[in-house]
Amino acid sequence: MIKERFKEYRSVLHKRYKRCMSHEEATLSVPPHVTDDDKRILCDRFLSDSFQKRNKINSDNRGKLEVNHVAGSKSFAEIRHNMQDFVTGQESGPVDLYRGTHCRQATGS
Incomplete structure (x- = not known):
């Protein structure tokens, strides 16, 4: 730290x-x-x-980055892990990860 x-x-x-x-x-x-x-x-x-x-x-x-990292201090791997469905153990796919990090949660835009 x-x-x-x-x-x-x-x-x-x-x-x-x-x-x-x-x-x-x-x-x-x-x-x-x-x-x-x-x-x-x-x-x-x-x-x-x-x-x-x-x-x-x-x-x-x-x-050269095609997509900027917009998730603050968390890595994409950490975000994907946090988005995981803990009941079924299913991890989020790339589309869900992109939506979760690049779209506003309230409006979806």
Whole structure:
């Protein structure tokens, strides 16, 4: 759980970094609770070639998705398991899974 929280926090800082026009502006716009050493480490990390390369690869991969994951933090496997009929043991099919994750429950749209 701590690892996930840290990833989310780092993601928030990266989004804030990307909104800035320059590396110097980004270094100055980091939240006040972040220490000077951590500011420098984070900004240098976001500027590094390895981070930029991984970021580009991940962006390209997200662009190739045919269907976006819209189920929040739950995986499709977990949702399918929760949709399972526990009396008969039947798992939901792909169509039911898609409806359950992409359609509004109240209106069906």
